Amino acid sequence: MEDHLITRKQFAAAILVSQLSPLLRLLPQTAVGFAGRGAYLSALPALVPVLLLTAMLASFRRHMRPGEGMGGLLLRWLGPVAGRLVLILFAAWFLFYGGFILRSGAERLVSTIYPSSGQALFVLVTILLCLLVALGTLRAAARAAVIMRAVLISALALVIVFSTPNMDRRQLLPIGWTDGVPILLGALPFASVGAVSAGFSFLEGYVERPKNGRWLWGSTLLLLALGGVICATVVCVFGPALTATLTYPFFVMIRSISLWDLVPRIEAVVIAAWVGADFLLSTMLLRCAHEALRPVFGLPSPEGPAMGSIRDGRAMLWLEAAAAFGCSFFFDLPPWELRLWSDRYIPLMSDCVLYGGFLLLWLVTLPKRKKRR
């Protein structure tokens, strides 16, 4: 078992890379829609709910036994009936959200690079690749995440540096007290993206101890800082009013970047790199769903090299992948309707499940934690 443990740094990388997918789907336009030119400052108020959630999860982590994730802990504390019900609800959310990520990632790739193609092919290939990874050891995905993190952050830095000639820093000012409420509202999408890490507490059984969660704070701060920088860059380039109306302002910005006359366009490489973030998030969600359902059905841990096997509870992973694939067809919608889901319904549902759900669980399990102290 020890061989399959993920280091805390690898787990933090996997979480950060996974969060980069909703970050670019939500942040520039939704945050700017709420906060206008002050969207980059919305990262600061978002720190409060995200760090509170992180602290809340840390209080759960401290009570996890070796090899136990959030699924095992909740079943132990809530009992067989309520525990199972809660775990099934979480698993359903992970698969539904996974289906959405598959579809929205495919839509972004198709609409920005392969406009004449269908999305189903991309969804199918991605879910099969996700299943392939989820069937094996999570450590491979976490190690890949460390490389992906370096690639994606380098790509972001490159984009920001090469967008500098088009930036007008005056777009970020003036900011006054009257912008306070919009900036607070702009923190909502930041907080939604930050909360995605909460779902990964179901994978804690595969992460090395200690489980105090402090290591996650640096990753959370980096994520929110990246979000703030992206908002500031896009607003400097397009202005707040245009940013709020563009479909994918960040990717529209990338389209205009040339590396002098050597490489006239780089958007295909950057957008394709973002497929890595969608892929990792989908894989993690698939595995989170499995880790939520594993204690419900008393299945063993599927760690090990037998990727194509259906033993050790792996048959359930195939079913879960099929369910996520099925959910992706729910989002086979016209672009404007998918954007509505992406900007409003999904973040709202995610906040309800992750902030609301974990807060409720924290309150319900308060006596258990006090008793154990």
Added chain:
Amino acid sequence: MRRLLIIYVCLSLALLGGCSASLEADTHDVERLLLIQTLGLDSIDGGIEMSVSSGLGPEDAPALVMSVQARGIEDAIARLQNYSPENQLFYAHVQYLLLGEGAAEKELQKVIEWVDRSPTLRMDTEMLVVRGRARDAVVDVSEDAADITQRLASLDRQARSMGWTIHTLREAAAALAQRDGALALAVEAVPTEGKVFTDEQQSAAVVPMGYAVLGPEGLLEFLSPEASLGAELLTGDPTGLLITVSGCTMEILDSSARIEAARDENGAPCAVTVRCRLRTGVLERDAGEELSPEALDAALCQTVSAWVGEAVEKAQAFGCDYLGAKKAVLTSADDLARYGGEWDQLFPALPVTVQVEGRVDRSYDLAE
């Protein structure tokens, strides 16, 4: 199992790499690829007319120039492809977007939305408004020796050195979204007959004609050359612009401009003052004109005041803030919150004073 895995991964890579029938439409055969470099749009009854030019090919192969009428932009692209079956028209390298008067009036927002959604076109494409039809500029200008893209590239360089600014579609779209007004360089296709004598075949040239004012709905008006100079002083960098004052042709060496607001007792903006400073150098003068340096400075200030005043008056008359006066006057967040909403009513009613401080530096040639 391992073999199965390898086959699966190879198949996935093959699909992602484009070896699939459903992706074929997005694959580009380099040998057949024809890069469109200039795209012109005109509005016609029941649709649009799109004119394109590929630019000169390798070894000065003539440019492919085409024009079609269609119901919409995508329809036009499909039709253009039908007329060029041997080539695959590729729009990712469009450098110039020419909007005819009609298209600038009616199709501007549609064009912005189309470029936003387009996987190939860039928001940073340079946009010009053509007096008359864009088709005339694209088709008539293109000939064997030079095509519209080459002419526009030359105009681009010349405009920069002469102090005109060619705005990109992104700049225009951002200005329209933020302040309901934008400027775009206006050009006209003029025949070279009687001006150019070396061409075997007479054609046309593209010349700058000042600025076009764009509002949220589209083209509002073409500014006069004088008002365009005033607008350039307030919004751009007019260094290098040639102006003629009292028989003297001068070049603007440097300039700065600022819009300020006077406040009433409640702190509300009650008047606007436009302050300009510019330094010019004399290039040539009429032989008969005798002006002291002081008189020349005064004449420069008076002339430039009139140009700037006309640019501001037009902005007030159109109710569109293409000069960025709102941002200059409402400098604090509190101001924006209090007066930002009623700016459209407030700005046209504000009295405007223009103060120009001008100096003709190289007046040694006038001293004798």
